[in-house]
Amino acid sequence: MRIATVHRARLTAVAPDGVGPDGPVRLQLQHLASTSDYAVGDWVLVEPDTRLLVRRLDRKALLERHSEDSRRAQLIAANIDTLFIVTSCNDDLNPARLERYLALANEAGTTPVIVLTKADKVDDPAPFCAQAAELQRGLEVVALNAKAPDAAQILAPWCGAGQTVALVGSSGVGKSSLLNTLSGKSADEGQATGSIREADAKGRHTTTSRSLHPVQGGGWAIDTPGMRSLQVSHTATGLDMLFAEITELAPHCRFRDCTHAHEPGCAVQAAVADGTLDPARLQRWRKLQDENRANTPVATGPRGNKITRGKRR
Incomplete structure (x- = not known):
């Protein structure tokens, strides 16, 4: 079965071919097992008669976040093929x-796609698409009206049979509306929807927990609550991929430990000077690199007797 929801004291799951006539069923956990060890989207082996969860199968991809208040990572979703990063064509971008x-x-090892909603609210969504596409090489960007039927057709390449997508983004950008469109449900049947306040372009929370839903085309979608903040930690590889133009320039610097701030012979600063690298982009890279180093524990000590130091302040 596949985990459909994760709550503090219970798990629900669905059969591989769909939710069935009775919807997700509650699983029984083994002694001392914790729901925090499971993520929505996990595949698990279950005893058919007792619904006892026997074990979790290996994950293909795991989306998780680390917070300052917890030593354990918060599991967001598992076995995702595509991550729909949802934002809107307004000040929320x-x-x-x-x-x-x-x-x-x-x-996490999943393919990101930027989904720009509320495209029907602006005269031309092209500038928003161009701005988003510059954030990473080869990044797919689509603009749509989350409530329009053709939204499902636009996103169909990532929602076919055997594929799983997850929706992340701020509150009020249209994730729930988009999920309802993908699943072919009306607002009354599907997820509750909210809106962005016009005064500050901030959204209201409508989704309060992560959940798994079948969508048109045979795929699955995982809905997630809106995130007000997202701390960067344990993402060294992800940052290298995101800022590939800086990662590729770094080996050409004169000094191996160049910070790309003030050292002579810095290839990154040279790219800024000749206009091939946006200085704002370099500034954001430096901020995320510093945050990642500060929030990621480091293993120190002699070989065979290493200890992990906590986050440094």
Whole structure:
């Protein structure tokens, strides 16, 4: 079966071919087992008669986030093929925040796609698409009206049989509306929807927990609550992929440990000087690199007797 919801004291799951006539069923956990060890999208082996969860199968990809208040990572979703990073064609489109989601997707080993909603609310969504496409090489960007039927057709290449997508983004950008469109449900039948406040372009929380849903075309979608903040940690590989133009320039610097800030012979600063690298892009790279180093524990000590130091402040 596949995990459909994860709550503090219970798990629900669905059969591989769909939710069935009775919807997701509650699983029984073994003694001392914890729901925090499971993510929505996990595949598990279950005893058919007792619904006892026997074990979790190996994951293909795991999306997780680390917070300052917890030593354990929060599991967001598992076995995802594509991460739909949903934002809207208005002031909510924040390149710095989108880069955090992209680093998270890269580190998890899933393919990111930027989905720009509310395209029907602007005269021309092309400038928004161009701005988002510059954030990472080869990044797919689509613009749509989350409530329009053709949204499902636009996203069909990533929602076919055997494929799983997850939707992440700020509150109020249209994730729930998009999920309802993908699943072919009306607003009354599907997820509750909210809106962005016009005064500050901030959204209201409508989704409160992660859940798995079948969508048109035979695929699956995992809905997630809106994230007000996303801390960067344990994402060194994801950042290298995100800022590939800086990663490729670094080996050409004169000094091996160049910080790309003030050292002579810095290839990255030279690219800024000749206009081939956006200085704002370099500034955001430096901020995320510093944050990642500060928040990622480091193993130190002699070989065979290493200890892990906590996050440094």
